[in-house]
Amino acid sequence: MATTHPSHEANEVSEQKSGKQAAFAGTPKKVTTHVNQNEGLIFEKSSPGKKAYRLAELDVPAVDAKRLLGPVARQDLGVMPELSEIEIIRHFTRLSTWNYAIDLGMYPLGSCTMKYNGRVNEAVARLEGIAEAHPYQPTSLSQGCLQIMATLEDALIEITGMDAITLQPAAGAHGEFTGILMVRAYHEAQGNPRKKVIVPDSAHGTNPATAAVVGYQVANLKSNAEGMVDLAELERMVDEDTAALMLTNPSTIGVFESEIHKIADILHAKGALLYMDGANMNALVGKARPGDFGVDVMHLNLHKTFSTPHGGGGPGSGPVACKKILEPFLPKPVVARQSDGRLGLDFNRPRSVGRVRMFYGNFGMFVRALAYILANGPDGLRQTTEDAVLNANYIRAKLEGTFELPYKTRTLHEVVFSDKLQAKNGVRTGDMGKRLIDYGFHAYTVSFPMIVSGAMMIEPTESESREELDLLIDALKQIAQEAAESPELVRTSPHTTRVQRMDETSAARKPVLRWKAPAAKDEVEVDTAAKEW
Numbered sequence: 001m002a003t004t005h006p007s008h009e010a011n012e013v014s015e016q017k018s019g020k021q022a023a024f025a026g027t028p029k030k031v032t033t034h035v036n037q038n039e040g041l042i043f044e045k046s047s048p049g050k051k052a053y054r055l056a057e058l059d060v061p062a063v064d065a066k067r068l069l070g071p072v073a074r075q076d077l078g079v080m081p082e083l084s085e086i087e088i089i090r091h092f093t094r095l096s097t098w099n100y101a102i103d104l105g106m107y108p109l110g111s112c113t114m115k116y117n118g119r120v121n122e123a124v125a126r127l128e129g130i131a132e133a134h135p136y137q138p139t140s141l142s143q144g145c146l147q148i149m150a151t152l153e154d155a156l157i158e159i160t161g162m163d164a165i166t167l168q169p170a171a172g173a174h175g176e177f178t179g180i181l182m183v184r185a186y187h188e189a190q191g192n193p194r195k196k197v198i199v200p201d202s203a204h205g206t207n208p209a210t211a212a213v214v215g216y217q218v219a220n221l222k223s224n225a226e227g228m229v230d231l232a233e234l235e236r237m238v239d240e241d242t243a244a245l246m247l248t249n250p251s252t253i254g255v256f257e258s259e260i261h262k263i264a265d266i267l268h269a270k271g272a273l274l275y276m277d278g279a280n281m282n283a284l285v286g287k288a289r290p291g292d293f294g295v296d297v298m299h300l301n302l303h304k305t306f307s308t309p310h311g312g313g314g315p316g317s318g319p320v321a322c323k324k325i326l327e328p329f330l331p332k333p334v335v336a337r338q339s340d341g342r343l344g345l346d347f348n349r350p351r352s353v354g355r356v357r358m359f360y361g362n363f364g365m366f367v368r369a370l371a372y373i374l375a376n377g378p379d380g381l382r383q384t385t386e387d388a389v390l391n392a393n394y395i396r397a398k399l400e401g402t403f404e405l406p407y408k409t410r411t412l413h414e415v416v417f418s419d420k421l422q423a424k425n426g427v428r429t430g431d432m433g434k435r436l437i438d439y440g441f442h443a444y445t446v447s448f449p450m451i452v453s454g455a456m457m458i459e460p461t462e463s464e465s466r467e468e469l470d471l472l473i474d475a476l477k478q479i480a481q482e483a484a485e486s487p488e489l490v491r492t493s494p495h496t497t498r499v500q501r502m503d504e505t506s507a508a509r510k511p512v513l514r515w516k517a518p519a520a521k522d523e524v525e526v527d528t529a530a531k532e533w
Protein backbone atom coordinates (compact mmCIF):
# COMPACT_ATOMS: atom_id res chain seq x y z
CA MET A 1 0.00 0.00 0.00
CA ALA A 2 1.40 3.38 -0.92
CA THR A 3 1.53 5.58 2.15
CA THR A 4 1.54 9.36 2.05
CA HIS A 5 4.19 10.90 4.20
CA PRO A 6 2.54 13.53 6.38
CA SER A 7 5.01 16.23 5.44
CA HIS A 8 4.17 15.66 1.76
CA GLU A 9 0.52 15.91 2.66
CA ALA A 10 1.22 19.19 4.47
CA ASN A 11 2.90 20.59 1.33
CA GLU A 12 -0.08 19.65 -0.77
CA VAL A 13 -2.35 21.34 1.72
CA SER A 14 -0.49 24.65 1.69
CA GLU A 15 -0.50 24.62 -2.11
CA GLN A 16 -4.20 23.95 -2.18
CA LYS A 17 -4.76 26.81 0.22
CA SER A 18 -3.25 29.51 -1.93
CA GLY A 19 -6.55 29.64 -3.83
CA LYS A 20 -8.59 29.74 -0.64
CA GLN A 21 -9.48 33.41 -0.72
CA ALA A 22 -11.38 32.75 -3.92
CA ALA A 23 -13.30 29.93 -2.29
CA PHE A 24 -16.33 31.95 -1.27
CA ALA A 25 -18.63 33.24 -3.92
CA GLY A 26 -20.56 35.48 -1.55
CA THR A 27 -19.90 36.73 1.96
CA PRO A 28 -20.50 33.86 4.32
CA LYS A 29 -21.89 34.87 7.70
CA LYS A 30 -20.32 31.97 9.50
CA VAL A 31 -16.96 30.41 8.86
CA THR A 32 -14.81 28.59 11.36
CA THR A 33 -11.40 27.40 10.25
CA HIS A 34 -9.01 25.22 12.16
CA VAL A 35 -6.63 26.96 14.54
CA ASN A 36 -3.63 25.02 13.38
CA GLN A 37 -3.68 23.25 10.06
CA ASN A 38 -0.31 21.53 10.05
CA GLU A 39 0.87 19.20 12.74
CA GLY A 40 3.30 16.38 12.14
CA LEU A 41 3.14 12.97 13.71
CA ILE A 42 4.30 12.65 17.29
CA PHE A 43 7.05 10.33 16.04
CA GLU A 44 8.45 13.09 13.85
CA LYS A 45 8.78 15.37 16.88
CA SER A 46 10.71 12.80 18.85
CA SER A 47 14.34 13.33 19.98
CA PRO A 48 16.26 10.44 21.53
CA GLY A 49 16.54 10.68 25.29
CA LYS A 50 13.85 13.31 25.87
CA LYS A 51 11.50 12.57 28.74
CA ALA A 52 8.27 14.00 30.11
CA TYR A 53 9.14 13.00 33.69
CA ARG A 54 12.00 13.00 36.16
CA LEU A 55 12.07 10.29 38.82
CA ALA A 56 14.16 10.20 41.98
CA GLU A 57 17.10 7.78 42.04
CA LEU A 58 16.04 4.26 43.07
CA ASP A 59 16.78 3.64 46.75
CA VAL A 60 15.80 -0.04 46.56
CA PRO A 61 17.27 -2.79 44.39
CA ALA A 62 15.92 -2.70 40.83
CA VAL A 63 13.58 -5.55 39.90
CA ASP A 64 14.40 -7.48 36.79
CA ALA A 65 11.22 -7.37 34.65
CA LYS A 66 12.19 -10.63 32.99
CA ARG A 67 12.41 -12.37 36.37
CA LEU A 68 9.05 -10.93 37.37
CA LEU A 69 7.15 -11.54 34.15
CA GLY A 70 9.05 -14.43 32.62
CA PRO A 71 8.63 -14.98 28.88
CA VAL A 72 5.86 -12.37 28.54
CA ALA A 73 8.27 -9.52 29.45
CA ARG A 74 8.88 -7.44 26.30
CA GLN A 75 12.51 -7.13 25.31
CA ASP A 76 11.99 -4.21 23.02
CA LEU A 77 9.31 -1.56 22.94
CA GLY A 78 9.98 -0.76 19.30
CA VAL A 79 10.26 2.86 18.28
CA MET A 80 8.50 5.07 20.82
CA PRO A 81 8.22 8.86 20.62
CA GLU A 82 10.38 10.70 23.15
CA LEU A 83 9.15 14.19 24.01
CA SER A 84 8.89 16.66 26.86
CA GLU A 85 5.58 17.16 28.66
CA ILE A 86 4.75 20.47 27.00
CA GLU A 87 5.48 19.05 23.54
CA ILE A 88 3.05 16.23 24.19
CA ILE A 89 0.38 18.59 25.54
CA ARG A 90 0.73 20.96 22.59
CA HIS A 91 0.69 18.15 20.07
CA PHE A 92 -2.56 16.68 21.34
CA THR A 93 -4.14 20.07 21.99
CA ARG A 94 -3.43 21.09 18.38
CA LEU A 95 -4.82 17.81 17.09
CA SER A 96 -7.95 18.37 19.17
CA THR A 97 -8.57 21.62 17.27
CA TRP A 98 -9.09 19.59 14.10
CA ASN A 99 -12.14 17.94 15.59
CA TYR A 100 -15.54 19.27 14.86
CA ALA A 101 -17.65 18.99 18.01
CA ILE A 102 -21.09 19.90 19.24
CA ASP A 103 -19.39 22.33 21.64
CA LEU A 104 -17.88 24.10 18.60
CA GLY A 105 -20.87 24.40 16.32
CA MET A 106 -24.03 22.92 14.91
CA TYR A 107 -24.14 19.34 13.70
CA PRO A 108 -27.15 19.04 11.38
CA LEU A 109 -26.54 15.29 10.86
CA GLY A 110 -29.96 13.74 10.29
CA SER A 111 -30.76 10.51 12.11
CA CYS A 112 -27.90 11.04 14.57
CA THR A 113 -29.55 13.56 16.92
CA MET A 114 -26.38 15.45 17.68
CA LYS A 115 -27.77 17.54 20.48
CA TYR A 116 -25.94 19.45 23.15
CA ASN A 117 -24.90 17.38 26.18
CA GLY A 118 -25.87 19.47 29.20
CA ARG A 119 -22.98 20.12 31.62
CA VAL A 120 -25.17 19.11 34.54
CA ASN A 121 -25.01 15.53 33.22
CA GLU A 122 -21.22 15.62 33.30
CA ALA A 123 -21.08 17.18 36.76
CA VAL A 124 -23.25 14.39 38.19
CA ALA A 125 -21.37 11.61 36.40
CA ARG A 126 -18.12 12.87 37.93
CA LEU A 127 -19.29 12.68 41.56
CA GLU A 128 -16.81 10.51 43.41
CA GLY A 129 -19.16 7.73 44.56
CA ILE A 130 -20.44 7.38 41.01
CA ALA A 131 -17.27 7.83 38.97
CA GLU A 132 -15.24 5.54 41.24
CA ALA A 133 -17.84 2.78 41.62
CA HIS A 134 -16.55 -0.63 40.58
CA PRO A 135 -18.70 -3.33 38.96
CA TYR A 136 -17.25 -5.95 41.31
CA GLN A 137 -18.24 -3.91 44.36
CA PRO A 138 -20.72 -5.96 46.44
CA THR A 139 -24.35 -4.95 45.93
CA SER A 140 -24.52 -3.96 49.61
CA LEU A 141 -22.02 -1.17 48.76
CA SER A 142 -23.68 -0.33 45.44
CA GLN A 143 -27.14 0.64 46.64
CA GLY A 144 -26.80 4.20 45.28
CA CYS A 145 -25.75 3.00 41.82
CA LEU A 146 -28.52 0.40 41.76
CA GLN A 147 -30.99 3.10 42.80
CA ILE A 148 -29.83 5.25 39.85
CA MET A 149 -30.48 2.30 37.54
CA ALA A 150 -33.87 1.53 39.08
CA THR A 151 -34.94 5.20 38.90
CA LEU A 152 -33.85 5.46 35.26
CA GLU A 153 -35.70 2.23 34.46
CA ASP A 154 -38.88 3.61 36.06
CA ALA A 155 -38.54 6.90 34.16
CA LEU A 156 -38.02 5.15 30.81
CA ILE A 157 -40.93 2.79 31.44
CA GLU A 158 -43.12 5.81 32.20
CA ILE A 159 -41.90 7.67 29.08
CA THR A 160 -42.41 4.70 26.75
CA GLY A 161 -45.57 3.26 28.33
CA MET A 162 -44.01 -0.21 28.41
CA ASP A 163 -43.98 -2.72 31.30
CA ALA A 164 -40.34 -3.78 31.78
CA ILE A 165 -36.86 -2.81 30.65
CA THR A 166 -33.18 -3.77 30.47
CA LEU A 167 -30.40 -1.20 30.47
CA GLN A 168 -27.75 -3.70 29.36
CA PRO A 169 -27.35 -3.16 25.57
CA ALA A 170 -24.43 -0.94 24.64
CA ALA A 171 -25.95 0.92 21.66
CA GLY A 172 -29.03 1.21 19.47
CA ALA A 173 -28.12 -1.64 17.13
CA HIS A 174 -27.21 -3.79 20.15
CA GLY A 175 -30.64 -2.98 21.61
CA GLU A 176 -32.25 -4.15 18.36
CA PHE A 177 -30.24 -7.37 18.56
CA THR A 178 -31.38 -7.90 22.15
CA GLY A 179 -35.03 -7.11 21.34
CA ILE A 180 -35.15 -9.46 18.36
CA LEU A 181 -33.43 -12.20 20.41
CA MET A 182 -36.29 -11.76 22.89
CA VAL A 183 -38.83 -11.96 20.06
CA ARG A 184 -37.20 -15.18 18.93
CA ALA A 185 -37.17 -16.62 22.47
CA TYR A 186 -40.86 -15.69 22.84
CA HIS A 187 -41.87 -17.47 19.62
CA GLU A 188 -39.68 -20.46 20.49
CA ALA A 189 -41.49 -20.69 23.80
CA GLN A 190 -44.76 -20.89 21.80
CA GLY A 191 -43.24 -23.82 19.86
CA ASN A 192 -42.10 -22.09 16.64
CA PRO A 193 -39.45 -19.34 16.26
CA ARG A 194 -41.04 -18.37 12.89
CA LYS A 195 -39.00 -17.50 9.82
CA LYS A 196 -39.14 -13.87 8.76
CA VAL A 197 -39.02 -10.30 10.01
CA ILE A 198 -40.64 -7.59 7.90
CA VAL A 199 -38.69 -4.34 7.54
CA PRO A 200 -40.02 -1.28 5.67
CA ASP A 201 -37.68 0.37 3.16
CA SER A 202 -37.78 3.57 5.27
CA ALA A 203 -36.22 1.77 8.27
CA HIS A 204 -32.81 2.49 9.68
CA GLY A 205 -30.19 0.22 8.05
CA THR A 206 -29.42 -1.53 11.32
CA ASN A 207 -32.96 -3.04 11.37
CA PRO A 208 -32.58 -5.51 8.48
CA ALA A 209 -29.00 -6.25 9.61
CA THR A 210 -30.28 -7.13 13.09
CA ALA A 211 -33.01 -9.43 11.81
CA ALA A 212 -30.48 -11.26 9.64
CA VAL A 213 -27.94 -11.60 12.47
CA VAL A 214 -30.61 -13.20 14.69
CA GLY A 215 -31.27 -15.71 11.91
CA TYR A 216 -34.42 -14.34 10.30
CA GLN A 217 -35.13 -13.80 6.63
CA VAL A 218 -35.70 -10.13 5.95
CA ALA A 219 -38.85 -9.28 3.99
CA ASN A 220 -38.71 -5.78 2.52
CA LEU A 221 -41.91 -3.73 2.73
CA LYS A 222 -42.22 -0.87 0.24
CA SER A 223 -43.44 2.47 1.61
CA ASN A 224 -46.44 4.23 0.12
CA ALA A 225 -46.37 7.67 -1.53
CA GLU A 226 -46.42 9.41 1.89
CA GLY A 227 -43.36 7.43 2.98
CA MET A 228 -45.45 5.36 5.39
CA VAL A 229 -46.25 1.68 5.78
CA ASP A 230 -48.63 0.54 3.06
CA LEU A 231 -51.31 -1.23 5.13
CA ALA A 232 -52.71 -3.34 2.29
CA GLU A 233 -49.20 -4.55 1.42
CA LEU A 234 -48.46 -5.28 5.08
CA GLU A 235 -51.67 -7.29 5.41
CA ARG A 236 -50.67 -9.30 2.34
CA MET A 237 -47.19 -10.04 3.75
CA VAL A 238 -47.94 -10.96 7.37
CA ASP A 239 -48.52 -14.65 7.95
CA GLU A 240 -47.92 -17.33 10.59
CA ASP A 241 -44.23 -17.36 9.60
CA THR A 242 -43.80 -13.69 10.50
CA ALA A 243 -41.98 -13.17 13.79
CA ALA A 244 -42.18 -9.37 13.85
CA LEU A 245 -42.27 -6.11 11.97
CA MET A 246 -39.34 -3.80 12.78
CA LEU A 247 -40.59 -0.29 12.41
CA THR A 248 -38.53 2.87 12.84
CA ASN A 249 -41.02 5.40 14.19
CA PRO A 250 -40.79 8.26 13.41
CA SER A 251 -39.13 6.88 10.31
CA THR A 252 -35.83 7.99 8.82
CA ILE A 253 -37.67 10.58 6.75
CA GLY A 254 -38.99 12.14 9.96
CA VAL A 255 -42.54 10.91 9.38
CA PHE A 256 -44.77 9.52 12.14
CA GLU A 257 -46.67 6.34 11.21
CA SER A 258 -50.12 7.72 11.89
CA GLU A 259 -51.78 4.30 11.39
CA ILE A 260 -49.58 2.58 13.90
CA HIS A 261 -52.59 1.12 15.77
CA LYS A 262 -53.78 -0.60 12.62
CA ILE A 263 -50.24 -1.86 11.93
CA ALA A 264 -50.15 -3.40 15.43
CA ASP A 265 -53.58 -5.00 14.93
CA ILE A 266 -52.58 -6.58 11.60
CA LEU A 267 -49.48 -8.12 13.22
CA HIS A 268 -51.18 -9.28 16.40
CA ALA A 269 -53.98 -10.96 14.45
CA LYS A 270 -51.33 -13.36 13.07
CA GLY A 271 -49.43 -13.76 16.35
CA ALA A 272 -46.55 -11.57 15.13
CA LEU A 273 -44.97 -8.85 17.29
CA LEU A 274 -44.37 -5.14 16.68
CA TYR A 275 -40.77 -4.07 17.28
CA MET A 276 -40.28 -0.32 17.32
CA ASP A 277 -36.88 1.20 16.64
CA GLY A 278 -37.26 3.98 19.18
CA ALA A 279 -33.97 5.71 18.42
CA ASN A 280 -36.04 8.67 17.21
CA MET A 281 -37.99 8.97 20.46
CA ASN A 282 -36.75 12.56 20.73
CA ALA A 283 -39.73 13.34 18.49
CA LEU A 284 -42.22 11.60 20.80
CA VAL A 285 -41.12 12.00 24.43
CA GLY A 286 -43.91 13.59 26.44
CA LYS A 287 -46.31 13.50 23.47
CA ALA A 288 -47.00 9.83 22.64
CA ARG A 289 -46.09 6.51 24.25
CA PRO A 290 -45.30 3.43 22.12
CA GLY A 291 -46.78 1.19 24.82
CA ASP A 292 -50.11 2.94 24.23
CA PHE A 293 -50.09 2.46 20.47
CA GLY A 294 -49.48 -1.28 20.30
CA VAL A 295 -45.69 -1.70 20.39
CA ASP A 296 -44.49 -4.95 22.03
CA VAL A 297 -40.78 -4.27 22.26
CA MET A 298 -38.55 -1.32 21.45
CA HIS A 299 -35.13 0.15 22.07
CA LEU A 300 -34.10 3.66 22.99
CA ASN A 301 -30.84 5.40 22.15
CA LEU A 302 -29.89 7.21 25.35
CA HIS A 303 -27.09 8.84 23.32
CA LYS A 304 -29.63 10.41 20.99
CA THR A 305 -32.84 11.10 22.87
CA PHE A 306 -31.44 11.63 26.35
CA SER A 307 -28.42 13.74 25.44
CA THR A 308 -25.59 11.46 26.49
CA PRO A 309 -22.47 12.14 24.42
CA HIS A 310 -21.84 10.12 21.28
CA GLY A 311 -19.95 10.13 18.04
CA GLY A 312 -16.48 9.85 19.52
CA GLY A 313 -17.65 11.59 22.69
CA GLY A 314 -18.54 8.49 24.61
CA PRO A 315 -20.10 5.06 24.53
CA GLY A 316 -23.73 4.57 23.58
CA SER A 317 -26.52 2.91 25.49
CA GLY A 318 -29.55 1.18 24.00
CA PRO A 319 -32.07 0.08 26.67
CA VAL A 320 -34.82 -2.31 25.54
CA ALA A 321 -38.33 -1.87 26.90
CA CYS A 322 -41.03 -4.50 26.45
CA LYS A 323 -44.54 -5.56 27.31
CA LYS A 324 -45.28 -8.13 30.05
CA ILE A 325 -45.36 -11.07 27.61
CA LEU A 326 -41.67 -10.53 26.82
CA GLU A 327 -40.44 -9.74 30.33
CA PRO A 328 -39.24 -13.30 31.15
CA PHE A 329 -36.83 -13.14 28.20
CA LEU A 330 -35.02 -9.94 29.23
CA PRO A 331 -31.24 -10.28 29.53
CA LYS A 332 -29.98 -11.18 32.99
CA PRO A 333 -29.26 -9.95 35.55
CA VAL A 334 -32.11 -7.54 36.15
CA VAL A 335 -32.21 -4.95 38.92
CA ALA A 336 -34.72 -6.18 41.50
CA ARG A 337 -35.91 -5.31 44.99
CA GLN A 338 -34.89 -8.09 47.40
CA SER A 339 -36.91 -9.47 50.31
CA ASP A 340 -34.88 -7.30 52.77
CA GLY A 341 -36.00 -4.20 50.87
CA ARG A 342 -32.56 -3.56 49.35
CA LEU A 343 -31.84 -3.50 45.65
CA GLY A 344 -29.97 -6.39 44.12
CA LEU A 345 -29.26 -8.17 40.84
CA ASP A 346 -31.50 -11.09 39.96
CA PHE A 347 -29.66 -13.80 38.00
CA ASN A 348 -32.36 -16.42 38.55
CA ARG A 349 -34.11 -15.92 35.22
CA PRO A 350 -34.35 -19.31 33.51
CA ARG A 351 -36.08 -17.99 30.34
CA SER A 352 -33.68 -15.06 29.86
CA VAL A 353 -31.84 -14.68 26.54
CA GLY A 354 -28.70 -14.45 28.71
CA ARG A 355 -26.24 -11.67 29.16
CA VAL A 356 -25.69 -9.33 26.22
CA ARG A 357 -22.93 -7.31 27.84
CA MET A 358 -20.43 -7.58 30.66
CA PHE A 359 -21.70 -6.10 33.88
CA TYR A 360 -24.93 -4.10 33.60
CA GLY A 361 -24.40 -1.79 30.64
CA ASN A 362 -22.79 1.60 30.22
CA PHE A 363 -23.42 2.87 33.72
CA GLY A 364 -21.94 6.34 33.17
CA MET A 365 -24.51 6.90 30.44
CA PHE A 366 -27.37 5.93 32.77
CA VAL A 367 -26.23 8.62 35.17
CA ARG A 368 -26.12 11.26 32.44
CA ALA A 369 -29.49 10.25 30.98
CA LEU A 370 -31.14 10.30 34.40
CA ALA A 371 -29.61 13.71 35.15
CA TYR A 372 -31.03 14.98 31.85
CA ILE A 373 -34.49 13.54 32.56
CA LEU A 374 -34.63 14.91 36.12
CA ALA A 375 -33.18 18.30 35.16
CA ASN A 376 -35.89 18.72 32.50
CA GLY A 377 -38.82 17.16 34.34
CA PRO A 378 -41.99 16.11 32.45
CA ASP A 379 -42.77 19.63 31.16
CA GLY A 380 -39.18 20.25 30.10
CA LEU A 381 -39.02 16.95 28.23
CA ARG A 382 -42.25 17.73 26.39
CA GLN A 383 -40.93 21.18 25.50
CA THR A 384 -37.70 19.63 24.22
CA THR A 385 -39.69 17.42 21.86
CA GLU A 386 -41.76 20.36 20.66
CA ASP A 387 -38.66 22.49 20.08
CA ALA A 388 -36.93 19.71 18.11
CA VAL A 389 -39.99 19.39 15.85
CA LEU A 390 -40.37 23.17 15.55
CA ASN A 391 -36.72 23.59 14.50
CA ALA A 392 -36.98 20.91 11.81
CA ASN A 393 -40.17 22.48 10.46
CA TYR A 394 -38.57 25.96 10.45
CA ILE A 395 -35.76 24.63 8.25
CA ARG A 396 -38.26 22.84 6.04
CA ALA A 397 -40.33 26.01 5.54
CA LYS A 398 -37.26 28.16 4.80
CA LEU A 399 -35.55 25.76 2.38
CA GLU A 400 -38.51 24.25 0.53
CA GLY A 401 -38.15 25.50 -3.03
CA THR A 402 -34.39 25.95 -2.72
CA PHE A 403 -34.13 22.16 -2.47
CA GLU A 404 -36.63 19.57 -3.60
CA LEU A 405 -38.78 18.07 -0.82
CA PRO A 406 -39.63 14.54 -1.99
CA TYR A 407 -42.16 13.70 0.74
CA LYS A 408 -44.68 16.39 1.64
CA THR A 409 -45.96 14.42 4.67
CA ARG A 410 -45.73 16.37 7.93
CA THR A 411 -42.23 16.57 9.32
CA LEU A 412 -41.37 15.71 12.89
CA HIS A 413 -37.79 15.99 14.18
CA GLU A 414 -35.89 15.87 10.89
CA VAL A 415 -36.42 16.88 7.31
CA VAL A 416 -35.19 15.17 4.15
CA PHE A 417 -34.58 17.16 0.97
CA SER A 418 -33.03 15.86 -2.23
CA ASP A 419 -30.38 17.24 -4.58
CA LYS A 420 -32.69 16.90 -7.62
CA LEU A 421 -32.58 20.62 -8.51
CA GLN A 422 -28.81 20.93 -8.11
CA ALA A 423 -28.06 17.60 -9.82
CA LYS A 424 -29.06 19.26 -13.10
CA ASN A 425 -25.80 21.22 -12.79
CA GLY A 426 -23.84 18.14 -11.77
CA VAL A 427 -23.81 19.05 -8.07
CA ARG A 428 -24.78 16.17 -5.82
CA THR A 429 -25.72 15.90 -2.16
CA GLY A 430 -22.18 14.86 -1.15
CA ASP A 431 -20.72 17.97 -2.82
CA MET A 432 -23.07 20.28 -0.95
CA GLY A 433 -22.44 18.44 2.32
CA LYS A 434 -18.72 19.01 1.87
CA ARG A 435 -19.25 22.64 0.91
CA LEU A 436 -21.15 23.15 4.17
CA ILE A 437 -17.87 22.43 5.97
CA ASP A 438 -16.41 25.59 4.36
CA TYR A 439 -19.26 27.52 5.95
CA GLY A 440 -18.31 26.28 9.42
CA PHE A 441 -20.92 23.55 9.85
CA HIS A 442 -20.67 19.81 10.03
CA ALA A 443 -22.24 18.23 6.95
CA TYR A 444 -25.85 17.06 7.05
CA THR A 445 -26.45 13.34 6.45
CA VAL A 446 -25.65 12.55 2.84
CA SER A 447 -27.43 9.95 0.64
CA PHE A 448 -29.52 8.48 3.49
CA PRO A 449 -32.32 7.37 3.76
CA MET A 450 -31.96 5.29 0.66
CA ILE A 451 -35.58 5.67 -0.42
CA VAL A 452 -34.70 9.26 -1.40
CA SER A 453 -32.26 9.55 -4.28
CA GLY A 454 -29.65 12.21 -3.46
CA ALA A 455 -30.96 12.59 0.10
CA MET A 456 -29.98 15.61 2.21
CA MET A 457 -31.13 14.77 5.71
CA ILE A 458 -31.15 17.53 8.31
CA GLU A 459 -31.85 17.15 12.02
CA PRO A 460 -31.26 20.42 13.84
CA THR A 461 -32.37 19.16 17.30
CA GLU A 462 -33.81 21.43 19.96
CA SER A 463 -30.35 22.64 21.02
CA GLU A 464 -30.09 25.26 18.27
CA SER A 465 -31.27 28.83 18.55
CA ARG A 466 -33.18 30.57 15.79
CA GLU A 467 -30.00 32.60 15.03
CA GLU A 468 -27.96 29.44 14.45
CA LEU A 469 -30.73 27.91 12.31
CA ASP A 470 -30.74 31.09 10.20
CA LEU A 471 -26.98 30.81 9.68
CA LEU A 472 -27.42 27.24 8.45
CA ILE A 473 -30.30 28.25 6.19
CA ASP A 474 -28.23 31.15 4.78
CA ALA A 475 -25.28 28.87 4.14
CA LEU A 476 -27.43 26.27 2.35
CA LYS A 477 -29.14 28.95 0.23
CA GLN A 478 -25.75 30.35 -0.71
CA ILE A 479 -24.52 26.87 -1.63
CA ALA A 480 -27.60 26.35 -3.81
CA GLN A 481 -26.76 29.64 -5.56
CA GLU A 482 -23.15 28.53 -6.03
CA ALA A 483 -24.40 25.22 -7.44
CA ALA A 484 -26.32 27.20 -10.06
CA GLU A 485 -23.64 29.82 -10.84
CA SER A 486 -20.29 28.12 -10.23
CA PRO A 487 -20.90 24.41 -9.76
CA GLU A 488 -17.19 23.58 -9.92
CA LEU A 489 -16.64 25.51 -6.69
CA VAL A 490 -19.07 23.21 -4.91
CA ARG A 491 -17.91 20.07 -6.67
CA THR A 492 -14.31 20.60 -5.54
CA SER A 493 -15.11 21.63 -1.96
CA PRO A 494 -14.16 21.71 0.86
CA HIS A 495 -11.56 24.40 0.25
CA THR A 496 -10.74 25.44 3.81
CA THR A 497 -9.88 22.16 5.49
CA ARG A 498 -6.49 20.61 6.09
CA VAL A 499 -7.08 17.91 3.50
CA GLN A 500 -9.63 18.17 0.75
CA ARG A 501 -11.29 15.45 -1.30
CA MET A 502 -10.24 12.02 -0.16
CA ASP A 503 -10.38 8.90 -2.22
CA GLU A 504 -13.21 7.56 -0.08
CA THR A 505 -13.09 4.04 -1.50
CA SER A 506 -9.40 3.60 -0.70
CA ALA A 507 -9.87 5.26 2.69
CA ALA A 508 -12.51 2.65 3.54
CA ARG A 509 -10.93 -0.35 1.87
CA LYS A 510 -7.22 0.24 2.34
CA PRO A 511 -7.03 2.17 5.58
CA VAL A 512 -3.56 3.04 6.85
CA LEU A 513 -4.18 2.66 10.53
CA ARG A 514 -0.74 2.64 12.02
CA TRP A 515 2.57 4.39 11.66
CA LYS A 516 5.57 2.24 10.99
CA ALA A 517 9.14 3.17 11.79
CA PRO A 518 10.96 4.24 8.57
CA ALA A 519 13.48 1.38 8.78
CA ALA A 520 10.70 -1.18 8.73
CA LYS A 521 8.64 0.73 6.20
CA ASP A 522 9.66 -1.21 3.08
CA GLU A 523 8.54 -4.42 4.68
CA VAL A 524 5.14 -3.10 5.67
CA GLU A 525 4.30 -0.92 2.69
CA VAL A 526 1.81 -3.53 1.51
CA ASP A 527 -0.10 -5.10 4.33
CA THR A 528 -2.03 -8.28 3.91
CA ALA A 529 -5.48 -6.79 4.42
CA ALA A 530 -4.86 -4.23 1.69
CA LYS A 531 -3.39 -6.86 -0.63
CA GLU A 532 -6.67 -8.72 -0.67
CA TRP A 533 -8.31 -5.77 -2.32
Ligand SMILES: Cc1ncc(COP(=O)(O)O)c(C=O)c1O
Residues within 6 Å of the ligand: 111, 112, 171, 172, 173, 174, 204, 206, 248, 277, 279, 280, 301, 316, 317, 318
Ligand atom coordinates in the same frame (compact mmCIF):
# COMPACT_ATOMS: atom_id res chain seq x y z
C1 LIG B 1 -33.28 5.14 13.79
C2 LIG B 1 -32.00 4.52 14.29
N1 LIG B 1 -31.98 3.22 14.59
C3 LIG B 1 -30.85 2.63 15.05
C4 LIG B 1 -29.68 3.34 15.19
C5 LIG B 1 -28.44 2.62 15.64
O1 LIG B 1 -27.97 3.10 16.86
P1 LIG B 1 -26.45 2.92 17.28
O2 LIG B 1 -25.65 3.75 16.33
O3 LIG B 1 -26.39 3.41 18.68
O4 LIG B 1 -26.12 1.46 17.17
C6 LIG B 1 -29.66 4.71 14.89
C7 LIG B 1 -28.43 5.49 15.03
O5 LIG B 1 -28.38 6.66 14.81
C8 LIG B 1 -30.85 5.31 14.42
O6 LIG B 1 -30.89 6.61 14.09
